[in-house]
Amino acid sequence: MKILRYIALAIGCLIWIVGLSPTILPWLWKVQVVEDGYQYGDLYKLSTLSEFRDPRHQCAGYVPPARPHSAKKVHLYIIGDSFTEHGRVEKKDFPVDDYTWVKWSEFLHIKLDTTEHNILLMESVERHFRQKFASSAITVLVPDTATFEQKGASTKFMHRLDEAFKGSHTADRLDGFLFQNDFALRIKEWKSDFNQKFFNRAGSGVTLVNYDRDIVYYMDTDTPEVTSSFTPVRETELDSMITHLNASRDFAESLGFDNVLFTIIPNKTSVLSPDYGVYNNLIERVYNHPKLNVPYIDVLPDFRRMGRSSYMKGDSHWTCEGQTVWLNKINALINQLVAGPAS
Template identity: 40%
Template structure:
C-alpha cells in the first residue's frame, strides 16, 4: 500500500511539473502522456462544441528559401507567424528571423543585404501593440559576443517556468485526450441546446454556423473587439506611433519596414454583427501613414472561400496562401 502511495505521489509530481515547466511538458508530449489539445482548433478547445471540431491541416510547403538571395527578412509577429504556420521556406530570402510580440531578440544586420522588417499583428491586438514603443527586435552592431552563462541560464529558466498559467497548463496535461474532449462535448452540446449558451471565451455567429473568439465580438473589451468604438484621434495617434517605430528601425539599418494587419475572424465572416470600426482600412488608408502595408483585408473580403479554419481563430491553407502571396508581392520576395 505504501509503495502504491509513492507511485501515485510520483505521478502527481510529474504531472504538476508538466504544468509548471515547458521542458517537462515537452517530454510528456514525447512519451505520449500529453497530446496536443489544440489539434482540433483553439476555438474548439475553448468551446468543446463538436460541430466545430476540425483537424488542423498541414499546408503544403512553399520551398522558396534561397541562400543566394540578397534579402534578409525579419518579422515581429504573433501566432499567425509562428513556426508551425510560417517559416523561412515560404520566402525567397537568405536570412530569416522572427521574434514574438512581448519577447526580445538581438539581430545584427548585414549592410550588404536588403534588410526588411515586417510588423505582423492580428487586428484585435493592433491597438495595444502600437500604443507603446516596439522594442522586440534589438539591433546591435556586434552580436557575436555571447551573454554570460549566468544571464543565459536565468533567461532559460524564466522562459521554462510558467507559474502564472499553471492551472491552464495542468488542465491541458490532465484532460488533453479524446475521452476528456468527449465528456466536454456532451456538456457543451447540452448547454447550447438547453440554454443557448456557449462557453465563456467564445461567441457564435447569429446563425450558429461560425465561432469566434469572444475578444473579437465583446465591445466591453475596448482595445480588442472589431466593434468597439475607435475615435479618429486614436487612429491618428496609432499612425504617428507606427511612423515613429518605422523611422527608428530605418535609422538602425533597415531598408524597408512593412505593416500587415490580419483581420479578426468576425471582421470577415460577420461584419454586420455590430458597428464595425474599420480599424484596418482607417489605418492603412490614412494620409499620414508613412509605412508600407501588406493589405490582406481586401483579399479576405473578396475570397471565394472562407479563409479561416472552422474551429480556430487562424487561417486555413487558402487564407495562408492569400497572405503569403500578398507579402511576397509587396515585399518582392
C-alpha cells in the first residue's frame, strides 16, 4: 500500500507540474507523446460533436510555378495569422529565394537587403481584418540596423510567473494533457451529441448552420463585435480601413519594399452560409473601394464555387484544395511582379 501511495503521489506531482509549466505540454505535443487537441479540427475541439470529427492531415505535394528569370533574388515577407503559420504554409510553397513570416501580435525589426526583390504580403482572416486596420496602419514592422523577430509577450520574470500560475492557462494545460486522447474524446462526444440532439445545444464556441450540416466559429456569426460577418460596416469605418491600408503600403515602401500586397481569407461562414443573417459584404467592399491603392488576392468567389470542399469539416481553416487555390493566385501575382518593373 505504501508503494501504491508513492506511485499515486508521483503521478499527481507529474500532472501538477505539467499543468503549471507553459513549456512541458508543447514539448509533449512536439514529440507526439500526447495529442494537441486539434487532431480532429479546432471546431471539433470546441464542440466535440462526433459528426464533425475530421482527422487532420498535412497538405503535401504542392509545387509552385516556376519563377521567370530575374536579376535579383526574391524575398517574400508575410505578416499573417493561423492560415499562413508555420506548418500550414512554408517557403517551399512559393517561387522565392528567401522567406520570412511573422504573426500580427509580434514585431519584426527589419533592415531590408536592397539587392533582393522584397515583397510584403499582409494576410488576415476576415473576422480580424477590421480590428487590424480600423484605427491605424501596421505596427508589426520596426526599422532597425538588423532583422530579427521580437515576441509580443512580456519577458519580465514576474509577468511570466503570473502567466504560469494563471488558473485558466493551468486548466487548459490539464485538459490538453489528460482529456484530448481518443478515449476521453469519445466520452465527451456522447455528452455533446446528447445535448445537441435533445436540447439543440452545441458548444459555446461554435455555431451550427445550414440545418446543422455545417459548423463554424461563433465569432463569425453570433457575436455583436466586429468579428462577425453580419455586423454592419459603416462607410466611415470602411474609409478608415482603406486609409490605413494605403498608409501601410506607403510605410512599407519607405522601408524599401518593392511591392506590398494584402489578402483577406474569408470566414467559413461567409462561404458556406452568407444568408445566416444580413451579410456585411466586408471583403467585396474593401476590394472594390475606389481609393484602395494596394494590390490584393481575392479567393472569396473561388471558395463559394467550391462550397464545402474549400474548408475542413471540423475546422475553421481551409482544405488543401482551398489552400492550393490561394497559393496559385499569390504565386501568379508574385511572378507577375518579378517579371515586370517594381511598382
